[in-house]
Amino acid sequence: MIIPMKKAQIVILKEDEKKLLTSLQKFGNFMLVSDEEIKENDVSGEEAYLNRLEGIINLVESYKTKKKLFDHLDLDYSEFIKNDPSRVELVERIEEISKRMDVLKQDSESCLEQIKTLTPFEGLDIPLNKLNPTKYVRFVIGLIDLNKLQQISDNLNEFHLDYKVLKNTQEGNGLFLAIYYDEFKEVMSFIRNAGFNEVSLPKVDKTVDELVNDLYNKVTNINQEYINLENELKEISSDINELKILNDQISSKLEIKKAPTFKTQATVYLKGWVRSDKLNEFEHAIKDATNIYDLSIEDPGDDELPPTFTKNNEFVEPFEAITDMFDTPHPQELDPNPIMSVWYWLIFGMMMGDAGYGVLMFIVFSLLIRLQKPKGGALKLMKVLLYSSVSTFIWGILFGSYFGFTFYPILVEPINEPIKLMVISLIIGGAHIISGLIFKMYALLKNGKILDAIFDQLSWILVIIGIGMMFLPDFSSIGQIIAIIGAGLIAVFGGRKSKNIFGKLFGGILGLYNITGYMSDILSYSRILALILSSAVIGSVMNMLAGMVQGSPIGFFFSILIYIVGHVFNLAMGLLSAYVHDSRLQYIEFFGKFYEGGGYEFKPLTLNLKYINEINDNSKLKGEN
Amino acid sequence: MSVTLGVILAVIGALVAAILAGLGSVFGVLIAGKAGTGVLSEKPQLFGRVLVLQALPGTQGIYGFLTAVILLGRLGLTGGNVPPLSDEVGWAFLGACLPIAIVGLISAIFQGRLAASAILMTAKQPGSAVRGMIMTALVETYSILALLISILFINGIPIQ
Numbered sequence: 001m002i003i004p005m006k007k008a009q010i011v012i013l014k015e016d017e018k019k020l021l022t023s024l025q026k027f028g029n030f031m032l033v034s035d036e037e038i039k040e041n042d043v044s045g046e047e048a049y050l051n052r053l054e055g056i057i058n059l060v061e062s063y064k065t066k067k068k069l070f071d072h073l074d075l076d077y078s079e080f081i082k083n084d085p086s087r088v089e090l091v092e093r094i095e096e097i098s099k100r101m102d103v104l105k106q107d108s109e110s111c112l113e114q115i116k117t118l119t120p121f122e123g124l125d126i127p128l129n130k131l132n133p134t135k136y137v138r139f140v141i142g143l144i145d146l147n148k149l150q151q152i153s154d155n156l157n158e159f160h161l162d163y164k165v166l167k168n169t170q171e172g173n174g175l176f177l178a179i180y181y182d183e184f185k186e187v188m189s190f191i192r193n194a195g196f197n198e199v200s201l202p203k204v205d206k207t208v209d210e211l212v213n214d215l216y217n218k219v220t221n222i223n224q225e226y227i228n229l230e231n232e233l234k235e236i237s238s239d240i241n242e243l244k245i246l247n248d249q250i251s252s253k254l255e256i257k258k259a260p261t262f263k264t265q266a267t268v269y270l271k272g273w274v275r276s277d278k279l280n281e282f283e284h285a286i287k288d289a290t291n292i293y294d295l296s297i298e299d300p301g302d303d304e305l306p307p308t309f310t311k312n313n314e315f316v317e318p319f320e321a322i323t324d325m326f327d328t329p330h331p332q333e334l335d336p337n338p339i340m341s342v343w344y345w346l347i348f349g350m351m352m353g354d355a356g357y358g359v360l361m362f363i364v365f366s367l368l369i370r371l372q373k374p375k376g377g378a379l380k381l382m383k384v385l386l387y388s389s390v391s392t393f394i395w396g397i398l399f400g401s402y403f404g405f406t407f408y409p410i411l412v413e414p415i416n417e418p419i420k421l422m423v424i425s426l427i428i429g430g431a432h433i434i435s436g437l438i439f440k441m442y443a444l445l446k447n448g449k450i451l452d453a454i455f456d457q458l459s460w461i462l463v464i465i466g467i468g469m470m471f472l473p474d475f476s477s478i479g480q481i482i483a484i485i486g487a488g489l490i491a492v493f494g495g496r497k498s499k500n501i502f503g504k505l506f507g508g509i510l511g512l513y514n515i516t517g518y519m520s521d522i523l524s525y526s527r528i529l530a531l532i533l534s535s536a537v538i539g540s541v542m543n544m545l546a547g548m549v550q551g552s553p554i555g556f557f558f559s560i561l562i563y564i565v566g567h568v569f570n571l572a573m574g575l576l577s578a579y580v581h582d583s584r585l586q587y588i589e590f591f592g593k594f595y596e597g598g599g600y601e602f603k604p605l606t607l608n609l610k611y612i613n614e615i616n617d618n619s620k621l622k623g624e625n
Numbered sequence: 626m627s628v629t630l631g632v633i634l635a636v637i638g639a640l641v642a643a644i645l646a647g648l649g650s651v652f653g654v655l656i657a658g659k660a661g662t663g664v665l666s667e668k669p670q671l672f673g674r675v676l677v678l679q680a681l682p683g684t685q686g687i688y689g690f691l692t693a694v695i696l697l698g699r700l701g702l703t704g705g706n707v708p709p710l711s712d713e714v715g716w717a718f719l720g721a722c723l724p725i726a727i728v729g730l731i732s733a734i735f736q737g738r739l740a741a742s743a744i745l746m747t748a749k750q751p752g753s754a755v756r757g758m759i760m761t762a763l764v765e766t767y768s769i770l771a772l773l774i775s776i777l778f779i780n781g782i783p784i785q
Contacts, residue, residue, distance in 0.1 A: 325755045415695075418776055523770075530688070530769045533776065537691050573687065576680060580762045587759060 349391025404539025646689025653682025
């Protein structure tokens with residue numbers, strides 16, 4: 001049912017604003033609206049922080065050593081609103097760690113790079129700062145290809161120089177030259193032509209070997225520090241819930257900051273919608289925050305459209321998501337969910353139509369709900385599928401279908417009696433459409449529009465039932481009479497709303513043309529047969545394939561593989577088709593008969609929880625004691 | 626045991642249904658998949674929704690396959706016993722396979738195009754993925770009708 005909304009306006013002192021909003025957020029049934037041009041608070045800082053926090057949570061999550069299967073995070077409200085500075089400190093520490101880790105990574109890379117450039121010169125046992133030019137000799141260090149060096153070694157000996165071949169590495173071969181001052185330019189141009197690359201090394205009081213050694217030590221130290229930091233992160237990962245709580249705290253505070261309020265010098269004005277069944281709690285929530293307030297609660301005006309909030313029982317509730325996907329109900333119309341949910345459930349099970357798949361669906365979706373703990377739309381969808389597993393099981397027994405095998409069908413055997421099953425599908429379709437028309441009739445009667453209910457709805461119900469009965473030999477004459485009465489009502493009264501005389505006379509006869517619309521709507525339900533057949537036949541083909549390879553142990557293994565893969569594929573395709581086509585039948589064939597829609601969702605100010613599964617409120621109990 | 630022209634025609638019918646409807650789905654899924662990969666390169670988190678939309682034009686291939694299996698079952702070919710069919714009955718079976726073969730081929734391609742635009746819509750508005758699914762499924766309605774006609778005829782044509 002749709003809960004009516006009341007318009008609430010609150011004026012409070014400016015200093016109480018935050019307290020009031022916090023209290024209303026906890027109350028969670030008040031939707032703020034703004035009609036004036038209200039300057040929104042700047043929340044870019046919080047949003048940036050939340051972004052960083054998400055990165056941090058992901059980082060820490062990756063260092064989590066033990067991953068719990070049932071990870072349930074619930075918290076007391078009093079604990080939730082407490083500002084624990086240690087959480088912020090923890091975030092700062094983690095950011096420090098991750099920055100330091102980045103630096104260390106870069107350092108170690110640059111050290112390794114330096115080692116790579118130094119290794120060719122290992123073995124040069126002079127400290128590098130001693131290699132300054134002397135009076136007659138200049139020293140040069142560089143890389144050269146070893147083959148080239150052998151080719152030119154004879155030429156080199158013609159110059160006045162001495163050289164030492166150092167280590168050969170991937171980069172090249174290290175070469176140390178001591179060249180006579182006068183010949184320096186000639187020698188250099190000669191060896192450069194032979195592919196010599198001069199390398200300048202830091203002029204320090206150390207040999208290359210010592211330098212390399214130092215660098216290796218540095219890398220070892222860096223690695224040690226890196227491992228220590230990683231260990232610290234691993235330790236912190238046990239406190240990951242603190243980070244998650246902080247995330248939800250900040251995003252909840254962000255909601256408050258984004259709330260549209262109108263401020264004057266000393267007061268704050270709030271306007272919004274509140275559920276009419278929560279007025280007492282609403283006033284309590286305000287009183288919790290402040291004693292100085294002015295509250296007015298009134299019915300929505302004629303020119304105002306309140307948001308729509310539907311409240312249904314445990315079974316119907318998840319199906320609201322299916323309706324909302326199409327359109328949110330108008331606040332003034334009847335809630336279509338209670339009747340739609342039953343049909344959706346029934347037709348979904350029929351489309352799947354296999355008892356084995358029903359059991360499998362039940363296991364998979366109850367586990368998914370337990371383990372993944374989805375929220376919002378995903379949870380509702382999974383619940384729809386979980387509930388529908390029961391109807392799948394029941395229809396499966398009626399069809400005698402168990403994982404594609406057939407045992408004792410009670411109602412009909414889909415593969416061998418498709419005509420019979422098509423008739424059943426069309427009867428279901430007719431009943432579905434008639435129930436939509438009855439729903440519309442009820443709504444019209446409630447508004448006192450008796451004539452509309454009889455001439456526009458009841459007349460068509462009679463036509464559909466009458467035509468249906470004409471197919472039964474025993475009732476065909478009665479069916480004919482019922483259909484003619486219905487058609488007569490339409491033909492005579494269908495044009496009653498028309499202004500001119502021709503419209504009144506012929507409008508009804510033209511109205512009869514709508515029969516094609518109803519027929520095509522009902523024929524559309526033959527898709528139920530098509531979906532049952534496709535999953536039944538593919539299931540039995542998989543069984544046949546698996547049966548063909550049985551015989552040897554290896555064949556037995558393969559047959560099990562075919563059973564599993566084949567049926568999982570068939571189940572997945574069946575779920576997708578049933579979901580899509582069942583929704584279509586509701587939206588187009590069923591809702592087309594009565595549903596108006598055009599409302600918008602009730603989005604109250606609530607705690608914005610991403611990680612916390614549940615907030616327990618013990619304060620109420622304490623307050624009462 | 627003899628394979629008559631009638632049997633050959635009926636088998637050709639089954640193959641045409643499986644091949645044409647299957648090819649239609651190949652193109653349809655390909656068209657939708659191309660749009661999908663483009664979207665995923667920017668928004669990898671939409672993989673689940675995009676995959677579902679991409680899978681929608683795949684059902685026509687299943688329908689063609691289904692028709693072929695039902696016809697083979699009707700002929701008794703799965704058990705290896707071939708009934709002698711007259712040429713006329715063979716032609717009738719071939720004709721019965723045409724609705725799903727032709728409608729399946731064409732509708733899968735067009736459904737693929739619609740699925741591609743639904744994927745692009747999902748990229749801009751992830752919340753509207755289901756609406757895109759429903760709209761895409763409207764195209765499939767006519768291949769379902771064609772499938773039903775094919776199956777009803779295959780079941781209705783007398784073998785002897």
